[in-house]
Amino acid sequence: MENFKATKITVKGRVQGVGFRPFIFFIAEKYAICGTVQNNMDGVKIIAEGEVSSVAAFVEVIKTKPPRIARIDQIKVEEISFNNFNSFTIIESERGGKSSLVIPVDTAVCPECLAEMEDPENFRYQYPFINCTQCGPRYTIIRELPYDRPYTTMSDFLMCEDCKKEYDDPTNRRHHAQPIACPKCGPTVTLSSIKGEFLSTGKKAIDETIKYIKSGKIVAIKGIGGYHLACDAMDEDVVQRLRQRKKRPNRPLAIMAGTVTAVEKVASFCQKEIELLHSPEAPIVVLKKKENDTLPEAVAPGMNTIGVFLPYTPLHKLLFLNSELDLIIMTSANPSGLPMLHKDDEAFTYLDGIADHILSSNREIEHPIDDSVVQLVNDEVHFFRRARGYVPDPIFTERDVNGVIALGPQQKNTFTFGRYDQLFIGPHIGDMGSVEVTNHYLNEFLHLEKWMGVNRVVVAHDMHPQYETTKLAQEMKASVIIPVQHHHAHHVACMEDNLLKEPCFGLILDGTGYGEDGNIWGFELLYGDAISFKRMGHLAYYPLPGGEKAVKEPWRNAVGLIISQFGIEEGKSVSATLFPEKQREIEIIATMIDKKINSPLAGTCGRLFDAVSAMVRTCTVSTYDGEAAIRLSELVSEEEVIDEYYPFELIVKDGIVQISLKNMLKEVIKEIGQGKEAKQISLKFHETIVQICTSLLSEATKQNPFLPKKVVLSGGSFHNRYLLTKLVKALKEKDFQVFTHKKVPCSDGGISLGQLIIASEKNN
Amino acid sequence: MSEKISLAHGDGGELAHQLIQEVFVSAFEHHEHARLDAALLHVPSNKLAISTDSFVIKPVFFPGGNIGKLAIVGTVNDIAVSGAEPLYMTVGFILEEGFLIKDLKEIVTAMAEEAKKANVKIVAGDTKVVERGSVDGIFINTTGVGVIKEENFLPRKIKEGDSVIISGTIGDHGVAILSARGELGLLTDLESDCACLNRLIDDIMSASNKVKIMRDPTRGGVATTLVEICEDFKVAIEIREDDLPIKPEVEGACDLLGFEPLYLANEGKLLVIVAKEDEAKVLEVMKKHELGIDATSIGHVVEQGEGKLFLKMTLGSRRRLNRLSGIQLPRIC
Ligand SMILES: [Fe+3]
Ligand SMILES: [Mg+2]
């Protein structure tokens, strides 16, 4: 037996429900390995006996060529004594271990399935629901765990003999593919008018959908996570009509492109971006718009980027095959304030007046989920929104976070569960401002909590007294409830994203968050760890007259800033030169500020960007979250280099550095008066923020020379490519170790991760 | 008589006597009670409704009323919405040294007029004068006594489907006061809706015996009042954004200031929760009354969400409304 070896191989990661056991079975046969493979609560356990070189080759293949959607986080090989197996078998799951059981994620259609779908000889030719163990819906169709067909929405369909044969055959790539289906036994698509009249079904429905899209109609299409609204992206009229009907004047719309070649028409990209587009997660990738592109401006007004994704369901793919369509607007169908529509009856109710037709299907969506949105910055994946394809895949931590739950913030909400060393970040929920979204939140939250078997002990929430999640926290049954300061959560989210534990600096450039002093924070230099933090510096406060109104209408915020710096009388006249159409309102706003009527104090980066955006008249009223700041940032490119910036002062008050912008403001106003272009002012302003931040950190390290020169960058403003790129560079040049977000968004979508770690550490 | 209130007006001596005779007694006409230390009253029922409230409004005079009128209205309405008929009142004044007697007279006259209109007798009173700076001009406390007939006992059991009616436009008082402060420049010349509701309530109570509860949505506005009803009676209410009666001036002022009309105070508005089947009947009698011309149904009691108030938005989604909580801090990130 010298040339032979017996080993126990344990594999952890995303290895269940991804065709891992059939894959192991297949390579075991290939290398003449005997033994067993089984799922257990920790992952997959393999007993492999065979020639030493075969076992080595076997392990190598597991490491290097695992199934497309598997993700191996850890593989452990131990030598054990022989059992003398004479075959290789898949054996019954074992109910032991610390439960790292995961819920599979929804995955883009795989190349093998696509090839079959396009093969006229195949019995699934042009079948819009073709899938296998490597692709198709998962999370969205699960009613209960374990992930098994009877507990999914596919239980409504009885497998035909052909499908059953594949499903049962361990050597088939559809072995235990729970959503397996074919034209004979599986779901079908149906095209209806928006009033609900049946038009057609099957292939005819798809052909007619194509015809309608090509003739300038808006069709609602049911996908994996919910309904999208689709129309021809190159047809300016229909795009405008979609905007009017959806009451979305400016928010950029995403485009689904038939192929990468089609993407080339409108955007430029690098190899890594192509890989992202083609990845099994198939996110929307934000790309640079091509100069002189032919894309109608209405698709993404004022933006120099465009969100693009590739067809990720077989149905999407069929829309492009032989249709001569290559760019389709594919925007999620969520009427104002509601979650993504996913139920057919709701779609007909809410889309009446928005869509012309509905392409539906009888495969139910149990858990709606939005498309994920990512961008490549500094050659790293940067999340805007973590949802379909990534959720509910766990991320691993080096702490024990069992039983800790974080409810997340008010907007761009996600929640997070802790189970031992795993963190489950829930799907992007969005704005918690409506009852429907709160109900959707609770539905996803309670399901995941149950599925994970998390025993709720500690609940973390944002300190803001008026956040919906704060109310939810108070209503929840938990022995410990821990409020967390918003920017501390950002800070720690970024620390955890980089597995940092020791105290470090956190530069948090953000929209708005409730501060410990009751004011609105959002331009913060913090120092600390999960247990505690110290505020080292911040932007000097100024009033936001009208509160939320000033967030939605940045010109008010600009007036607030100007009056706070120049005093009432001068402030009023300066404001009136910038906003001559608002004379009357400016008078009243000045009094509101003077008498402290509905004018909370704020010092935030997002609001500062808004104010400048309004002052240069790029955007005086935001029609979607952060529009003013985003459009100001879209005027500049991170490739530009500028060596001038506006003057600013750092003033130390009570040991805290305050950033004063009076002189910057004077210069900006002077330059506006001189007719300087918005683009130039924006660039200089961006550079000023970079300079302020580096000075702030230099000042802090000068005053505290023993603190490590380590800084995490977090907060929504770091979606700004110029800020992110230039600050990382500038801080590195000053010998700082700089850490940015990797697995969660820098904006409020990452807050729950930070809340959870803080609550967990504070509770220990 | 002097022009301004001095400390001596409150010391129980000659000046105080003069003030009481010239200002209060002549206005309130309660000669017979003035001879005893307490008012002795007859009531035609053994179930009393008693309510007390203090008024500290700024400015003291505003379009549509003054602090005195408000002091009567506030207490009369608190008694009336409980289903009782307000009969008697006591008034207490705390005056700042230097307050103009002319102004005091105007205030007291308004009180007398309003009490007369509401058919309420002012039966006892008290006046104190404090040093300059100790109060802001004038504070008034009123206490009211009313009687309630057995058949009018409220609340009655609130049920799913019950209608929520408002007697008229919301937020008028709040905006009128803001404008009257003059700090904001002239926002609008809108008058406060300040008025006694007991006559209107009489008519409603005689028209329907299915009124479940009534409230006057004063401080905290319609939203806060309804949240309190939802919590106190463990019901859920949904109101419809589209159906809320709001004057354009109020809408405009709110737009400017970033306020929500649903949270602005009203001083002459009535919220009625009534069984669905009596909704039309109640609306009809309300509309006949000058204080109820704009009465309209704004919502109903729903099944799901015990203790919560919802606002059905024009665009289809629903928002949960909470009670007014100090300053509204932006939640937008
Ligand atoms: Fe934030
Ligand atoms: Mg009262």
Ligand SMILES: [Zn+2]
């Ligand atoms: Zn496949």
Ligand SMILES: [Zn+2]
């Ligand atoms: Zn089949």
